[in-house]
Amino acid sequence: MKDVLKYTNYHQYIADYYAEKKAKSAFTWQTFTRAAGFSSPVFLKYVSEGRSNLGEETARQVANAMGLVGYEQDYFVEMVKFGHAKTDEEKKSIFNRMLAIADIHKVRVVEGESFRFFEDWKNPVLRELAPAMPGAKPLAMAHACRPEVSAAEVSETLNFLVKANLLQKDKDGNYTQTDKIVTSGPMNFAPLALRGLQRQMGEIALGAIENVPQDERHFSGLTLGITREAYKKIVQEIADFQKRVIAIATSESATDEVYRLNVQLFPMTKKSVNKG
Template sequence: MKDVLEYTSYRQYIADYYAEKKAKSAFTWQEFTRDAGFSSPVFLKYVSEGRSNLSEANADCIAEAMHLVDYEREYFREMVKFDRAKTDADKKAAFNKMLAIADAHKAKILEGDSFRYFESWKNPVLRELAPSMPGAKPLALARACRPEITAAEVTESLNFLVKAGMLKKDENGNYTQTDKSITTGPMDVTPVAVRSMHRQMGQFALEAIEGVEQDKRHFSGLTLGITTESFDEIVEEIDAFRKRLIAIATRETTTDEVYRLNVQFFPMTKKGINKKG
């Protein structure tokens, strides 16, 4: 069984712990639940399936039943906090603690690099910008960013991108991309960071209305009355459109500027809330 530090879901860890014990003995959910101090014989089975939840208070009881100690128990507790968190801010706080614990014990969380990449707008911008400015020092890269950042922030981001394998640095200090594009993929944790980036990029878009010359930006919008069926079709068209844009951008080997495209499609009414199924 994998180390607890390799998990991001406490439910999956419980399920895998049970499966391993079951494979080696006559271990039952009833025994597992009793060891953790709960009366319901199926409580932990339901927890592992997402039908019941752990509270922060009883997380320690489960951790003790699974013989987790010290940092392992602390990590398990943060997984529970992450799952229970109602806001992205609370989820980010819990996951960052999970990352810190894993880093301190030389472990790598599978989604950690993806989470860190999408958590800040600086990472995708510098991933595009650095290869287009060969030989540029961090201060020059910092001044080329919009909004301008510090040289220290550039260095921190570039070091992360290289360590995560998203950029490669040669002996002359020049950067190249290891892949032409990066997508989120089917992950549980990364969307929290992606939503944070959407907020950051949305704010930059507002500032660009006044801060960027009109001939260097393009803003347009539509207000549409649609059905549920046409919503699905429009989303498919947006996905196809994004793929065509990626193909256009990646067929060139040089970069003049780094641009951001926000595609936003959201309801302006609440009629659907009152519909009866």
């Protein structure tokens, strides 16, 4: 069975645990559920399918039934809390506790490095900037950033990017990208991580209106009356447009500056406009 610390979705872990036990013995949902102290013979089956949920106390019951002890049980309970957290701040706090447990026990949570990457605007910016400034020291990179950051923050970010295999550093101290593009992929927490990054980038964009010369930035917008079907078509058009932008950016190996492109499409009215 794969280490519980490599999961971020407790429903999936329970499903995988059952599937492995079932493959090796005459294990049943009724047997599993009874061992966890529940009366319904299908309760954990429903949990594995996402149709029912666990609370903190029932999470420990299930963890015991699966033989999880110590830090494994603590991680499983945090995973349950993460699955039901209501706010971004709560989710972020819980996920960081999960990562801390994994780090202590030298287990790499694959999604954890992606979460950390999208958690801070400095990560994508320095991933682009560092290869464009061969031989540059952290202080020089710090002065090149908008908004300006400290050399210590640059060093910390570069160390993370190398550790996460998002940058490679050669013997001369030069950086290269391991992949040209980084995407969020099918992360369980993608909305959480990306909302935080988009919020930061939105705030930086507001500052750029005042602090960046007009011939070095482009801001434009449209206010439209649309249907739900038109909304879906526009979203697809934006996705296609972003692919074309990526193709233009990656067609050249050189970098003069690091830019951020924000594309937002959001409602300015409520859905009741045409009702009544």
